Amino acid sequence: MVEEHLDACIDAGLNIEGINAEVMKGQWEYQIFAKGAKNAGDQTWIARYLAERVGERYGVRINLHPKPVAGDWNGSGMHANFSNGLMRTCGEEKVFTAICDEFGKYITEHIAVYGADNDQRLTGKHETQSIDKFSYGVSDRGASIRIPISTVEGGWKGRLEDRRPASNADPYKVAAIIVKTVKSAKV
Numbered sequence: 543m544v545e546e547h548l549d550a551c552i553d554a555g556l557n558i559e560g561i562n563a564e565v566m567k568g569q570w571e572y573q574i575f576a577k578g579a580k581n582a583g584d585q586t587w588i589a590r591y592l593a594e595r596v597g598e599r600y601g602v603r604i605n606l607h608p609k610p611v612a613g614d615w616n617g618s619g620m621h622a623n624f625s626n627g628l629m630r631t632c633g634e635e636k637v638f639t640a641i642c643d644e645f646g647k648y649i650t651e652h653i654a655v656y657g658a659d660n661d662q663r664l665t666g667k668h669e670t671q672s673i674d675k676f677s678y679g680v681s682d683r684g685a686s687i688r689i690p691i692s693t694v695e696g697g698w699k700g701r702l703e704d705r706r707p708a709s710n711a712d713p714y715k716v717a718a719i720i721v722k723t724v725k726s727a728k729v
Contacts (some may be wrong), residue, residue, distance in 0.1 A: 543600045544570050550592040556585045564617040565668075575623070578702060579717030586620075586713040608708035609662035617663030617670070618709035624720050625701035628729065633697045637729045641702065642678040642687050644727035647677050652723070655715035657708025670704070678702075 551558040551572070559573040572718055574589055576582040590606070597604045598649035609617040628637060645652070653660065653673055669683040678687040680694055686706055693700030707716045 543596055543602060544572075545601075547589075547593050547596045548572065550596055551589050554588060554592065555701055556589055558589065564618075566611060566613075569610075569616075569618065579714070579721055583713040583717055599625060604712040608657055608660050608710060612662075614668075616668040619670075619705060620657070620707045620709050620711050620716070622707050622712070622716050622720060623701050624703045624704070624717075624724070626724060628718075629701060630699055633728075635694075635698045638689060638693065638702065640729045641724055641727045642689070644723055645678070645687055645704070646718075648723055649674065652704075652706065652719055655705050655712065655719055657711035660706070660708040663708060669705075673706075689705040716720065 548558060548561050551574075557575050559575050561570060562570045563569070564571050572589065574582065574585045576585045590604070593604045606618065627723065629641070653664075661673050664670045666672035666675070666684075671677050671684060671686040675686070677685045678689060679685045680689045680693045682688050683705070687705070688703045688705055688718060690700060693702070704716075704720060
């Protein structure tokens with residue numbers, strides 16, 4: 543079913559970059575990469591629709607709840623990887639630090655659009671930061687924002703990953719607040 547969804551996304555012209563199994567039984571992840579907030583949102587919604595349609599053929603219901611089953615394992619997120627021209631070319635750690643620091647000023651505003659019931663996932667356990675706290679770090683899977691090692695090893699050129707959005711979040715709202723926050727950073 544997962545491979546059929548991948549093929550459907552490819553056939554639809556989506557920029558799907560990969561799939562992988564996750565921690566909980568039956569939990570799968572797929573990565574959509576698209577240039578521009580609207581395009582990323584469009585592609586995410588289409589991929590969700592295709593997952594629903596493929597699931598119908600197998601009698602499987604797609605569940606986007608951030609913690610579909612209570613227990614001692616990870617929930618379901620919609621991690622948002624983002625960059626702009628400056629981030630991809632600057633070569634300066636201080637640019638990334640300034641952007642991350644800016645995100646820390648707007649915890650409530652971000653969480654408000656990062657999906658319903660996200661408090662069940664963002665507990666500070668299972669590779670998450672607590673919903674009411676903010677942190678960032680290099681290769682830190684438990685941080686609110688992870689700075690990929692590839693960004694550091696690439697001479698501080700690359701992207702950031704906001705790990706807080708839930709799997710049920712509206713990708714347009716997530717992208718809008720990320721763009722707003724990055725633009726407000728003093729870099």
